[in-house]
Amino acid sequence: MRTSRGTASAALACLLLLPLSGCQSADDGTQPASGAAGLPSRSDPPAGMDESLRDAALALIDAREEALVDGDREAFLSTVDPDELTFSATQARWFDNLAQLPVTDVSYELGDESVMTQVSGAGDLQLPVDFTMRLDGFDRRPVTQQMVWTFTRDGDDALLADDRNTQIDARTGWTPAPWDLVRIEVRREGGILGIFDEDTEQHADYVMSDLAAASEAVRARLPRWNGRFVAYGIADTSAIDEMSAMTVENTAGVAFPVLAKVGGPVAAYRFAVNPTVVGDVLGRSLVFRHEIVHVAFGASDDRSPTWLVEGIAEYLARTTYPVDERRRISAYALGGAQPRTLEPTRRFYSRDAAANYELAALVCDYVATTRGEDALWSLVRTFQTEDFGMWAATEGVVRRELGSSTRELSRQALAWARAA
Template identity: 45%
Template structure:
């Protein structure tokens, strides 16, 4: 019985295995679906334009997930920087936000090697701090993989270098936003440790400058960040010599129209309590003067800002500051420097410019400085000249407006500083 049972069991197993083998041979695996056909150029372009539209809507609507869904998941670093960029803008008081393809350069864009590059304008305005919007040119790069289009980059290093693009703090790192009245300041995680002290001195500086500069709104935007790219690219001096830089922001790249004047500080100076108040008053003065001094010689631009900064002190204290500089020079009082010469010996140039402008304000009234700036602004159109004025042309304006040339003004300021009259 046992022997027969074994034979029966073996026979049954053989039959089952045989049937299984038959089944495996007779049922081949299902064929893999063919990959989708690559998109035509027009389909690729339409998909890219649709992504720009979606990103615009997501940015304006605050939809972070939809904004990031347009980015290629495999571009891990780009995903991270786009998330940071979105979060920064969400934390800032921005309005008039817009992403828009650039005319026919976008609608006629053609893919090449599986990628399509499309110029896109990014526009925004700092609400409550600036009256005009600012537009930057981005260069979107899209990739296609099996019919799916995604964004893999929004800038091009070579193009940025040729265009002279300088990143803003929100392009570089997570920003910490601080607001106080009409002051907007951006810090990063490291510099935010000093934010309370910086904001207090910004508020005090604003009050000093408001009292000294006519017709200023009091609105200002300042950057105090660890990344020194913006400072290094804008200063005419070495970074270690630079406390801060105020600079005009054009409404769009290459435009002569200015949307605002902002400033960026060197944290090494701004976080030094003894230097900070001098630095901030000076840079806030530049913001308040805006483009009024754009055609003025450098000694008037920097000297007027330094005069405004020093209105924090009494008239006698300001004269003594000038006298200290003159005493160091002895009998040799150089002419007031302009252009690159001004920044070749910055400490001396700043002090002499401050003495000259303080002298004019003390003996002829502060309005003499603003009138002089207006005269320089009017001179180039009067001469039909696009570039900066020559030294002789500057002297001609000075003689006409104040009766002194450059050298005469420097000597008169020295005599006043020492004698007080």
């Protein structure tokens, strides 16, 4: 039991003595002792600001880095407050998770202390800590995460009671990775790193095979891409829910950038798939190809209108099917749909998303099949350098590059599909 928590019995004894010793006359010349009855002294530091613990806390930060680098589980967990049972358990799980990953460039550094003005006090001392790591072979640069650690006193030493802070997480937009959430199972095949959990690992071998086939299919269309990526397929959908513009139920997968630090640059592109997709033997390959296209494009289409971004991904995902089959699929899915202007903004995901995906894919397929895929790649490159202030202006770019508005292109594409 730590000293700071071992004063409870003494405090109780003082409280029992109060009726006898605490009612002296105010004019007897005596003053009550500071901190009497175990109450906090006016000189005690506010929660989280006990600077007398600073050196011990900094030493603990160094010890945790050394233990993590050395793979010393016992030393790593010895820095954790054993009274914090939930935190102790999650730290053990987290250490075991990282042991399965190709982690390198690991470090803990004291962070920007000015952020502490945004933090509600807790524990004996709180300090900002920057945690850095890189997935070797998958991240182009190390990834640094801003954290706030909460320390408690253990005699003259410090122990870690928490490493997360809701204010800092909200400020930095932190999204937990699978190894932060659950016990993971890792599979690696060539340039593919698959992350599963106890609910999805039963499908892991088949999923890795499908991911490899999907990667080969995409590389055949985008040969400059190196084919290396990380895919998440766990039962916890909280991260997908946070990142997707649609509901989780309507989201098959999400591709996303991993920033090297808050504000960039990008260290890697990864994707997460809904657990229902992981177990879908028939449908998951199409979803994998779609998301891998997003990973392969990376930031090169981040200034393209949404219809073009999603349309190209879905078109390329379907190119494993013969063109006439793709036309029939689109004609059936779009039914009696009428020509319309394609949605350039994120409203694409909230206003009849299914029809938006289908029509965008059909238009991209029509352009690529009748004019060649270079027409699509040229349009993406143009948007990457084009100077426009509003998404509505993208219509003019399309008209200039392809000679038609998106409404006219959708009319032509629908007629093409229905003629199959």
